[in-house]
Amino acid sequence: MNETQKTGGEGEAEAVKYLCSIGYEILEKNWKYSNQEIDIIAKDKFYLVIAEVKTRSSNAFGEPEVFVNRQKQRNLIKAANAYLEKKNLMLESRFDILSVMKTGEKYTVKHIQNAFYPILNKS
Secondary structure (H helix, E strand, C coil), X not given: CCHHHHHHHHHHHHHHHHHHHCCCEEEEEEXXXXXXXXXXXXXXXXXXXXXXXXXXXXXXXXXHHHHCCHHHHHHHHHHHHHHHHHHCCCCEEEEEEEEEEEECCEEEEEEEEEEECCCCXXX
C-alpha cells in the first residue's frame, strides 16, 4: 500500500467516525458496482446518504472536494441507482462529500450535504 492509499484509507476511517458521531447509521463501506465504488453509504433519518470521501494532506491544488468532478458524480449516481435497485430501497437519496484534510497526525472533516444533484437526461 502506497502513502496515498494509506492516507485515503485513514481519511475514510475518520469520515466514518465523524458520521457515526452525528448519528448516521453506516450501511456500507467501499461498496462496488461494476467499476464504480461508493466510499460510504449511510442512513440519516429518512435519507440514504451516498458519501464520497476525498482526503488530502495539502490544499496546494485546491480543497479536497473540488476533485469530485462531473465524471465522478455520474459514476456515483449510477452506482447509487444500482444500490437502491439491488437492495429494493425506496428512500430519498442525497449525495454528500466528506472533505478530509490531514495535518500531521490530525484530521479535519468538512461535511458538505447535498453536494450535487443527479441530472436528468433529456432523451
